[in-house]
Amino acid sequence: MGIEEKIKRLDKQIDEIRDRIKGLEDFKTFNEVFDRSTLLTLYKLLNKGYIDIMYGVIKTGKEANVFLGLDRNGNRVAVKIYRIATSEYKNMIKYIEGDWRFARIRKGKRNIVFLWVQKEFKNLETAYRCKVRVPKPIAYKNNVLVMEFLGVDDIPYPMLKFYEPENARKIFDRVVEYMRRLYKCNLVHGDLSEYNILIDENEEPILIDFSQAVPLDHPNAMEFLERDVRNICRYFGEYFDVSFDDVYKYVTKK
Template sequence: MRDRQTDEYDKKVDELRTKIKGLDQLKVRDDVFDEYTLLGLYKLLSRGWITAMGGPISTGKEANVYHADRDGTTVAVKIYLTRTANFKKMQDYITADRRFINIGKTRRDIIFAWTRKEFSNLKRAEKVGIPVPHPLVFDRNVLVMEFLGDENGAFPQLRLSEFEDAQAVYDEIIEYIRLLWKKAKLVHGDLSEYNILFGKGHPYLIDMGQAVTLDHPHAPGFLKRDLEQLNRFFNERCITREVPDILEELCGSSPQ
C-alpha cells in the first residue's frame, strides 16, 4: 500500500517534470529528464543545492550541462543520459577501477557510478591545485558543480579560444598532467581541446568522469594518448615536448 509520504513525493516529481518541460529554453526530451533524473533533481532541489534550473550550456552524447541557480549564484548541473550514454565505454573504464569493484552491472548502476566517479576525480584534481570545476554534490546521474564562466557566459573550449601565448598555455597543461599523475595519482584519459576550457588567461580541465587511477592496467596508455592529443593541437602553435621524454619523466618508461 502507498502511504501519504510516497504520494506526496510522486506529486512533487510530477510537478518538477511539468515545470522542467515548461521551460522552452531547455529543449528537453524524455531521454534527458527521465524518472531517475527527475528524482535526482527533486532531491537536490529539496535540499537546497539547486534553486531553479536554467538553459543548456552544452549538450553531448554522454551528458548535457545546464545553467542552474543556487540562491543567486550560478552553478552548472551535469546530467548523464541514462538512455543514450555510451554504456559499453563507461563499463570499460570502470571495470578495472578498484574504487568501483562492487557496483552492479546494469546500465543504471554504471551511469550512477560514473557520476560518483567524476565527483571523486574532480575532488582529487582540485586538492592538488589543478583548475577544475569545484564539485558540490551528486545524486544518481546528476552532478552539481561550479560554473566556469563570467558575465559573458561560460568559458569556451580550448579549440574555440584565443590566447596570446600558446607556449605558456601548453606548458601549463603539461604541468596539470604532471600534477594529476604525481600528486592526484590520476590520468585524465580523454584529454583534448574539447574538454579543456580557457578563461581568465588559464586553461581548466573538465570531463573527468573517465579519469582512472594509476593502478588501472591502461593508465600508461591513456597518459600517452593524452599527451599525443595535446601535442597534435599545439604542434603548429608552439614548441611541444617529445611524448617519450615526458613519459620517461613521469613513469620511467614509454608504453607501447
C-alpha cells in the first residue's frame, strides 16, 4: 500500500472513531485528549469490540480523563485516557524505576506514559485476582485503559471524600482488609485516600487508581504503605479512634 493510501485509510479510521465520540464536542480539552494517535488507539480498541461509543465525561484529572462508554454488547465501560502532551511523566519515573516488572524502561515521554498504563492494568489484574474490590480491568493499549464502569445507570459511584458514611467502621474494616490482601499479594497501593475509594449502593468500598501501586520489593514500598495507612487512619480518625500501629501491624502481619 502506498503512503497516500495509508494516510487515507488512517484518516478514515479517525473519522470513524470520531463519529463514535458523542456529546463531548464542548468538552474543553477535547483536542488535547483526543489527539491523532489517541484516536487511532481508540480505533483499535473499537475494532476489538472493547469500545463501541463514548458518550460521557466522568472525570477530568491532572494526568488522565475518565470517560463513560459502551462496549460492543452495550455494557458500560470506563475509559481512562492519559494525556501525552501534558502528562507529568517525570513523577511517574520514580514509581517505575525500582519495579522489577518494568526493568527494561524505554525512555521518552510517550513510552513512559504507555508503561504507566500497562502498570495500572497489571496492578488492577493483581488486585482483582487477590479478591480486592477494584474495577475489573478489561483492556489497555498505549495511553488508554478500559475497565468496568462503577456506578448505577450513567452515574458513577461517589468518592468516599464526598460521601457521608452511615457506618464508617464497616468501610474502614473493609479497606484495611483490602490493604492486607494487597500486601499478601505483594502490592502496595501507594496513593490510597478518600479520593481513590468509591462507595457503592451497599456502602461497600471499591479501590481505584492503581497506576502508582508498586510491588513490595520496590525501594519505596514501605514508605508508600506507611503513607497509605496514615491517610486511612487520618480519614477514619474523624469518626472513631484508630491506631496507626494496629492498622500497620494488621496489614503486614504474616
